[in-house]
Amino acid sequence: MTETDNSTKGSYVTGDEFNRDMNYIPDRITRNGGAPVLGEAAGKTWPVEAGRYRLVVAWACPWANRAIIVRRLLGLEDAISMAICGPVHDKRSWTFDNGPDGKDPVLGYERLQQAYFARYPDYPRGITVPAMVDIETKSVVTNDFPWITLDFSTEWTEFHRDGAPELYPEKLRDEMDEVMKLIFTEINNGVYRCGFAGSQAGYDKAYDRLFSALDKISARLENRRYLMGETITEADVRLFTTLARFDPVYHGHFKTNRSKLTEIPVLWAYARDLFQTPGFGDTINFTDIKRHYYEVHTDLNPTRIVPKGPDLANWLTPHHREELGGNPFGDGTAPGPITRTEEQVPESGRA
Template structure:
């Protein structure tokens, strides 16, 4: 059986309040490098927004299409990141690890003074923004990883990663029928489980938005535009799963979530880069995404999106998704 296996050998160096790995939290020292197309990077964009770290941790945005070497800063003037002065995120990896042979991925955090990558361990990175960077959170920042709920959040995150976040890739990149069908079944079994869980509660864990909701949302946001067709996850579209569709719209319409989603770049990335799946590179014109802004009715379940906190303000002008690329 030829089953897709994600390379999970990440750079596990951490940026911490006490600097125990040699990289202390310092405003302005680091640059978060993302691509709006990437669901793993999208998590960092959302968490950074919710916690109000825009002025503390700068963000470089790669374009949606990359080659076999790495993501590039082709959206910037001259194709060069204005802070790091590089054309490819690969350069920051090689600066710290010459001849680096593992995956050159986003999100990644780069130490600006040295130009060296610090970490690309995406699962730990969002949690560290919540815990290690707490001193610099905005007033009213939500508790995305509250201590009392961490065990349950971790448990939910584990199954969601395995069966949903990574599950769509296991279906999409399977190279034989049996591997594909097993991944497909696991995905939709888990989506049904999530639908049952969310039928009576507004959020995945507790009554506020947590890290668990961020991690599920970035997959759901890409489901109909990409995974349903491109990855053959086509039992049902998201908008045909009533509970998950309402849940996803609820989050999408929450400040910090939908305003990070660039549907045009998402489609460009998957359909243009994955030529083994889509040899022509043609990007589909659909689906119609205006229904993301329709009423979801999830308020009836109660819940407090930001707990005792407040919504984030609008994104900085330089980080705003063009209206034409969103759900207008």
């Protein structure tokens, strides 16, 4: 998207209060393509099959970042390939800027939109990441991001690496679901509710809700290393992707400025603990994150100037959360280093 490409820019502030459209393609990828183990599939079920699907993501997007982390923690890289879009897009679609000749080398597409239109020629909603795409037909399967990662944990177990952590433990699911609901509605989506508010009253209400929830989660983490106790679960993944973007983007761009993350001691230490854990910080591309928000949301930032700060070296400072005990991977092990060059965050994007 060029600086003069005004006709294709999206508008993000559309009313007094921001309401996220949660109508995603409801299909699921499940064992044998039969009835899913969890929940009820409102759409079609597709079979788990190594090599059949391509996970399309963007380092910039917090919802896609979840899928990148979970795929890596579980060791699904050989079973599910991954395409990484560039950090900016217009209202038509994310683009495969990182690929050779501006195309995804597997799908052959320039835009993710092409995969959606291959299945739904008149697809009326946003072209979102993460998305699972069927490689043979080059058509989108699902973009229902909450289920994509839960299904990675529960339906793709045959392809998990040795030592993969249990990210959605059955004995904790009822409590986890409540915690993740709070995180999504009040924090993950709460920052957007602040940033895309169209009135002072809408913003004030969103701001109070966000920081009330952050205070509640901070209190929960005072005496436990992770949200569910002694080991990492998907709840931590879902919170982390918002915390990683908080100071570089949300504090200024979305006006969530009661406190920086670095000024909330418990959450800052917790976020650094996760960042320094294999599978988390090595998936964070701060350059793409800042470019996406500041360049794409032109109704919030019409100059498209991307801030140089903040200094990110503090993400690597000691956190001392290990003093609370616990083991990030429980009885499992950490994932190894990222071996695929195209999936490695460039040096320019790292802390």
